[in-house]
Amino acid sequence: xxxxxxxxxxxxxxxxxAVNAAIALERPLLVKGEPGTGKSVLAIEVAKALGAPMLEWxxxxxxxAQQGLYEYDAVSRLRDSQLGDERVKDIRNxxxxxxxxxxxxxxxxxxxxxxxxDKADIEFPNDLLLELDRMEFHVYETxxxxxxxxxxxxxxxxxxxxxxxxxxxxxxxxxYIRFPDPDTMNAIVEVHYPGIxxxxxxxxxxxxxxxxxxxxxxxxxxxxxxLDWLKLLMVEDIGPETLRERDPKKLIPPLHGAxxxxxxxxxxxxxxxxxxxxxxx
Numbered sequence: 001x002x003x004x005x006x007x008x009x010x011x012x013x014x015x016x017x018a019v020n021a022a023i024a025l026e027r028p029l030l031v032k033g034e035p036g037t038g039k040s041v042l043a044i045e046v047a048k049a050l051g052a053p054m055l056e057w058x059x060x061x062x063x064x065a066q067q068g069l070y071e072y073d074a075v076s077r078l079r080d081s082q083l084g085d086e087r088v089k090d091i092r093n094x095x096x097x098x099x100x101x102x103x104x105x106x107x108x109x110x111x112x113x114x115x116x117x118d119k120a121d122i123e124f125p126n127d128l129l130l131e132l133d134r135m136e137f138h139v140y141e142t143x144x145x146x147x148x149x150x151x152x153x154x155x156x157x158x159x160x161x162x163x164x165x166x167x168x169x170x171x172x173x174x175x176y177i178r179f180p181d182p183d184t185m186n187a188i189v190e191v192h193y194p195g196i197x198x199x200x201x202x203x204x205x206x207x208x209x210x211x212x213x214x215x216x217x218x219x220x221x222x223x224x225x226x227l228d229w230l231k232l233l234m235v236e237d238i239g240p241e242t243l244r245e246r247d248p249k250k251l252i253p254p255l256h257g258a259x260x261x262x263x264x265x266x267x268x269x270x271x272x273x274x275x276x277x278x279x280x281x
Contacts, residue, residue: 001050001109001153009038009045010180010187018175019046025173028114028132028154033177035159036222042177043113043155052153053110057099063120065127068100069137069146091141100131104148111153118158125168133171180223182209192227196234203243204230207253211260216268221259229258 003019005011022029031039047054077094080087087093103112131137135148182205189201212220232255252269260266
């Protein structure tokens with residue numbers, strides 16, 4: 001099983017190496033990078049490329065590791081016992097399988113995405129160490145042990161909101177997705193908008209990277225935001241000539257709401273435009 005990218009996902013050579021190394025080592029692949037660089041989509045595309053089932057576990061701030069294994073609904077069982085429901089005789093009726101359980105018992109080797117692991121409590125990664133290592137866990141309510149039929153391909157994403165424990169990092173193969181350079185970004189744009197006018201893309205990319213390089217910008221626009229912006233430029237029929245203008249009065253790019261996502265960055269560009277007008281007098 002080797003990942004060579006897909007027609008819908010531009011994978012750099014080092015990313016392909018990382019995915020295939022994690023598969024060969026049977027270790028979770030920990031992927032970090034700026035938001036919007038395709039970390040979550042990677043797992044979906046790996047599953048497509050390998051023809052593997054896809055399971056997604058989206059982590060929230062309230063998510064507990066136990067939820068990935070199973071949850072026991074004691075409240076429902078108590079209520080049903082009070083109502084005389086026959087279901088209470090089998091405790092399995094009140095056990096809800098988690099994504100790890102589903103991955104362990106899948107008929108085919110699946111791809112399991114554990115998305116944004118750094119959103120959860122700091123103990124969350126440590127609580128998964130044993131299960132990810134041994135590929136098994138114990139169900140205390142039924143006394144059974146669930147063992148993986150085959151080791152799933154685990155892809156874990158992180159936005160670096162929290163530092164992950166060293167013990168967890170030792171068990172992963174790590175890859176940082178660097179922000180795409182202009183050539184790679186051009187290829188990504190072509191995948192999403194085949195046949196798009198190259199002059200428009202060239203001017204848009206030039207302006208896009210200039211915005212990312214502005215000192216003091218709080219939220220740099222990402223790949224997904226660039227794609228949204230390009231779509232709007234095409235819908236509104238804004239040509240490359242408009243983007244090429246360097247008039248200080250029009251320093252803020254057209255349809256900038258697709259790129260600038262907070263008032264601080266909008267005010268920053270407004271101040272730059274004001275300073276440009278003063279210098280142009």
